Amino acid sequence: MVQAKKIAVIGAGLGGAATARLLQCAGFDVDVYEQANEFSRIGAGIHVGPNIMKIFREMGLEKELTALGAKPNQWISRDGANADILAAADLQGYGATYITVHRGDMHTLQFESLDPKKLHYGKRLEHVEQNAEHVILSFSDGTTATADIVIGADGINSKIRDILLGEEAPTYSGWVAHRALIKGENLKKLQAEHDLDDCVKWWHEDRHMMAYYTTSEKDEYYYVTGVPHPPLDTQGQSFLPSSHEEMFKAFEGCHPRIQAMIEASEDITIWPLNSRNPLPIWSSGRLVIVGDACHPMKPHMAQGAGMAIEDGAMLTRCLLKTGLDDYKTAFKLYEHNRKERATRVQTVSNANTFLKQPEDPAWVYGYDLYSEEIYPLNEPKNIEGVNA
Numbered sequence: 001m002v003q004a005k006k007i008a009v010i011g012a013g014l015g016g017a018a019t020a021r022l023l024q025c026a027g028f029d030v031d032v033y034e035q036a037n038e039f040s041r042i043g044a045g046i047h048v049g050p051n052i053m054k055i056f057r058e059m060g061l062e063k064e065l066t067a068l069g070a071k072p073n074q075w076i077s078r079d080g081a082n083a084d085i086l087a088a089a090d091l092q093g094y095g096a097t098y099i100t101v102h103r104g105d106m107h108t109l110q111f112e113s114l115d116p117k118k119l120h121y122g123k124r125l126e127h128v129e130q131n132a133e134h135v136i137l138s139f140s141d142g143t144t145a146t147a148d149i150v151i152g153a154d155g156i157n158s159k160i161r162d163i164l165l166g167e168e169a170p171t172y173s174g175w176v177a178h179r180a181l182i183k184g185e186n187l188k189k190l191q192a193e194h195d196l197d198d199c200v201k202w203w204h205e206d207r208h209m210m211a212y213y214t215t216s217e218k219d220e221y222y223y224v225t226g227v228p229h230p231p232l233d234t235q236g237q238s239f240l241p242s243s244h245e246e247m248f249k250a251f252e253g254c255h256p257r258i259q260a261m262i263e264a265s266e267d268i269t270i271w272p273l274n275s276r277n278p279l280p281i282w283s284s285g286r287l288v289i290v291g292d293a294c295h296p297m298k299p300h301m302a303q304g305a306g307m308a309i310e311d312g313a314m315l316t317r318c319l320l321k322t323g324l325d326d327y328k329t330a331f332k333l334y335e336h337n338r339k340e341r342a343t344r345v346q347t348v349s350n351a352n353t354f355l356k357q358p359e360d361p362a363w364v365y366g367y368d369l370y371s372e373e374i375y376p377l378n379e380p381k382n383i384e385g386v387n388a
């Protein structure tokens with residue numbers, strides 16, 4: 001018998017760390033089990049929309065996160081051949097700041113905000129046993145832990161998802177992303193010779209390149225691409241090294257600013273983009289999933305981590321509403337109040353249409369999870385997922 005009501009979060013990625021922080025702030029007893037021995041600052045940026053910044057406000061981390069990132073006023077979409085502006089969306093004015101930031105810096109802020117005694121590294125979950133009383137977790141280091149409920153925030157290859165629905169590898173989307181940073185003298189030269197947008201997506205035929213600053217000082221610029229590609233054998237890794245040659249080939253014929261960004265970039269990596277169809281269930285018994293474990297997507301709308309963080313926030317609200325004893329109702333309420341919005345973002349992100357043409361992004365950025373009603377199970381969720 002467990003002595004106190006305990007929650008286990010599997011995975012301390014962007015979604016798991018946010019979920020655990022929100023639950024700890026709400027007073028729950030939460031342990032986090034992460035397979036990695038430590039986290040490193042991998043060269044990649046991330047957008048944090050106002051919908052997510054409002055959740056960092058709830059975590060008590062809004063000020064620190066805002067201070068870390070660049071604050072673009074607009075998302076600009078440009079024609080990859082001639083730099084014509086296809087669309088320009090205002091990013092400020094949605095009740096919180098829109099930032100672009102190094103994801104390692106954001107992640108560090110997140111996991112350092114957790115109770116250090118409750119964050120356990122080097123714990124790769126291997127086996128789960130549920131019974132009427134609790135869940136027993138077994139890790140690859142031979143240790144075990146017990147919890148009343150388990151939140152799978154363990155990413156696209158989630159062990160918890162496999163337990164809910166059976167083992168099934170994610171589907172390769174047919175696309176890769178290249179990622180690289182531009183820093184130091186290379187960035188100074190690029191800035192001197194080119195008019196860099198704070199936040200831009202270049203669209204060229206069947207491919208694109210998104211670029212933005214990742215620090216408040218604007219001393220680091222980042223690009224991430226979406227390029228059709230045959231399947232890649234990454235030998236179990238998330239990414240492989242890429243090269244300037246590969247990038248020049250992929251963006252042959254594109255605008256000189258794109259060529260200059262490629263030239264100036266360092267340590268280019270290539271990431272296969274995998275996805276899954278929307279899942280039929282999000283929980284079973286004492287287990288529930290959030291984030292990429294639940295609705296992985298191509299990253300073209302820059303909201304994948306956002307949806308993981310929104311999941312954690314809604315799940316916390318539902319557990320607060322029902323109490324931990326009635327976790328079954330909380331899990332159902334969570335799915336009922338999240339599925340439609342997460343699936344909509346997943347669908348639009350996978351289709352890669354967001355802001356290619358002028359459109360109102362308020363349904364994404366204007367969303368305030370904390371002023372949303374928690375719809376009871378017998379009432380349908382409103383269609384837009386936006387406050388009425």
Ligand SMILES: Cc1cc2nc3c(=O)[nH]c(=O)nc-3n(C[C@H](O)[C@H](O)[C@H](O)COP(=O)(O)OP(=O)(O)OC[C@H]3O[C@@H](n4cnc5c(N)ncnc54)[C@H](O)[C@@H]3O)c2cc1C
Pocket residue numbers: 010011012013014015016017033034035036045046047048123124125126153154155156157158159177179224271290291292293299301302303304305306307308
């Ligand atoms: C190229 C690219 C660009 C992106 N850009 C953006 C962006 O700009 N904005 C945005 O919002 N999203 C973006 N995303 C998406 C975003 O990275 C993911 O949606 C987000 O990381 C999902 O968070 P998560 O916590 O669910 O999963 P992850 O971040 O994948 O975290 C899962 C964690 O679980 C751990 N884990 C896995 N298995 C186990 C196990 N068995 N036991 C213990 N621990 C385990 C892992 O080590 C990891 O730490 C991008 C993704 C890619 C690939």
